[in-house]
Amino acid sequence: MRRQHFTQLIGTLAAAALVGLPTLAFAQITGSAHDLSGGALSGGEICNVCHTPHNADATVTDAPLWDHEVTATVAFTVYSSTTLDATVGQPSGVSKLCLSCHDGTVAVDAFGGAGGTTLIGAIGTGSGDFGIDLSNDHPISFTYNTALATADGELFDPSTAASGITGTIDEDMLFSGNMECASCHDVHNAAGNTNLLLIDNAGSDLCLTCHDK
Ligand code: HEC
Ligand code: HEC
Ligand code: HEC
Ligand code: HEC
Structure with a gap:
């Protein structure tokens, strides 16, 4: 931990x-990239984009009082190589929380039950949008x-x-x-x-x- x-x-x-x-x-x-308190729906708060004290989404393992809409069931393409020893499965645990904004399928402002409209690809240079093909990213979600x-x-x-x-x-x-x-x-x-x-x-x-x- x-x-x-x-x-x-x-x-x-x-x-x-x-x-x-x-x-x-x-x-x-x-002031960091994760300070989204300037967004219309956050009401000037910093934590509420990702967390809530009540009625949190407990569907993801290890999710700490989660308030952001989580990616629906999609098949991610995961990293593989001939030299890899680890068994890499679908993203799970806290990585699912990151991907709920960074896979570009759920709006960044989809939190607190609101639908949201702005996908991460539309923010900054768009480089925070990894998509659902993670085969060119460092492997995650393995023991x-x-x-x-x-x-x-x-x-x-x-x-x-x-x-x-x-x-x-x-x-x-x-x-x-x-x-x-x-x-x-x-x-x-x-x-x-x-x-x-x-x-x-x-x-x-x-x-x-x-x-x-
Ligand atoms: C952009 C999303 C995001 C924002 C904003 C955010 N968090 Fe988190 N938080 C996470 C994620 C994802 C985890 C789980 C991963 C981890 O612990 O690194 C987490 C974990 C936690 C945890 C449990 C683990 C730990 O680090 O102690 C606490 C407590 C927490 N957050 C409090 C807060 C508070 C308080 C704020 C506002 C000041 C805040 N967070 C803002 C995404 C966020
Ligand atoms: C917290 C630990 C950790 C950190 C930090 C880390 N790695 Fe890894 N990395 C691993 C583990 C564990 C594997 C799985 C290795 C395996 O199963 O063969 C891995 C796999 C890889 C692979 C794929 C290996 C293969 O055989 O296909 C590469 C390349 C790699 N890491 C490079 C990096 C680079 C570059 C960095 C720094 C930006 C980094 N790693 C940081 C733990 C880490
Ligand atoms: C609520 C949506 C949201 C969640 C959840 C989230 N992020 Fe982000 N993240 C963003 C936004 C928006 C940016 C800014 C993108 C840009 O400017 O291109 C960002 C930027 C980043 C950056 C670039 C930082 C920089 O200084 O440029 C990193 C790294 C990052 N996120 C990692 C993570 C990780 C790891 C997690 C999970 C532990 C996570 N994010 C969860 C929305 C989120
Ligand atoms: C092995 C370490 C490692 C892991 C695991 C990892 N990252 Fe990164 N990430 C980095 C490093 C190092 C950078 C710095 C820029 C670079 O080297 O590409 C970075 C950069 C980023 C950026 C900024 C990229 C940009 O061009 O704007 C984002 C966003 C990001 N990571 C999100 C994530 C998310 C989401 C995950 C899980 C799906 C993740 N990272 C997993 C090491 C890692």
């Missing part, structure tokens, strides 16, 4: 205290455990290898042992890295957290 937010915040506070910064501006959703690391031979063991955040890869990056979109991204921008990355990828540090290359 991921648990980096609080400790990252403490780290930021400690760093600010050490260098004696007069003001503290830690990373947050406000990443000791057995997979052993079978592959060039992956760190997620149950023992440190993520560099606070604990192991499993604790900080996986969801019930699964690799998901949010294994690489922080939807809430807590770390403040470009592309909402969980770990900054300068020097390929994100990739090298899991891949022993």
Whole structure:
């Protein structure tokens, strides 16, 4: 289970205290690509596009009080290759939540029971629209455990290898042992890295957290 937010915040506070910064501006959703509070339906709120305190959609496993319309049953094309050891199935868990905006089939403003009209392809450059063909994207929604690391031979063991955040890869990056979109991204921008990355990828540090290359 991921648990980096609080400790990252403490780290930021400690760093600010050490260098004696007069003001503290830690990373947050406000002003990030996921700050959709300017939209007509959000009423100026930030969280309600994705979450609701009541009457949440509990159909997706691990969905945290979900408020956004989720992709209807569609057949995604998933990543495959001759060297892949993992068994990659249809997107599941928290990745389904990302895809509910990023697969371009459901409007970004379809939340709180409203139908919505604006597809993600119409926002910015449109590059956030992945479509339902994920064969050219890093694989997601599969078990990443000791057995997979052993079978592959060039992956760190997620149950023992440190993520560099606070604990192991499993604790900080996986969801019930699964690799998901949010294994690489922080939807809430807590770390403040470009592309909402969980770990900054300068020097390929994100990739090298899991891949022993
Ligand atoms: C663009 C969509 C989006 C917005 C906006 C958003 N969240 Fe989330 N949130 C998610 C997704 C997806 C997850 C599950 C994946 C994860 O935990 O990384 C999640 C997980 C959570 C969790 C459980 C895991 C954790 O990180 O502690 C909490 C609590 C939470 N969100 C609170 C909030 C609050 C409070 C706000 C507003 C200040 C907010 N979120 C805004 C999408 C969003
Ligand atoms: C409510 C809809 C919604 C959900 C749910 C959502 N996103 Fe986004 N996301 C957006 C929008 C809108 C943008 C801005 C697109 C643009 O400007 O091209 C965006 C941008 C991004 C970006 C680019 C950030 C940048 O700084 O340019 C990343 C990365 C991203 N999302 C990842 C995720 C991940 C991972 C999840 C799930 C954990 C997720 N998103 C869930 C709507 C959403
Ligand atoms: C293995 C790590 C990893 C996984 C898994 C991952 N991403 Fe990314 N993503 C990245 C990196 C690194 C970037 C930075 C830009 C690049 O290298 O293409 C990025 C960029 C993005 C962008 C910005 C692209 C753009 O051109 O606007 C979006 C949106 C995004 N990811 C969403 C997602 C979604 C949704 C998922 C799950 C379906 C996902 N990512 C899974 C690592 C990952
Ligand atoms: C949280 C862990 C994690 C991170 C971070 C991560 N990967 Fe992966 N990646 C994996 C796992 C696990 C597999 C599945 C390997 C297998 O089954 O052969 C994989 C698969 C791949 C594959 C496909 C291998 C094949 O045989 O087809 C490539 C290429 C790859 N990753 C590159 C990257 C790059 C580039 C980055 C950084 C942008 C990255 N990965 C970040 C865990 C990760």
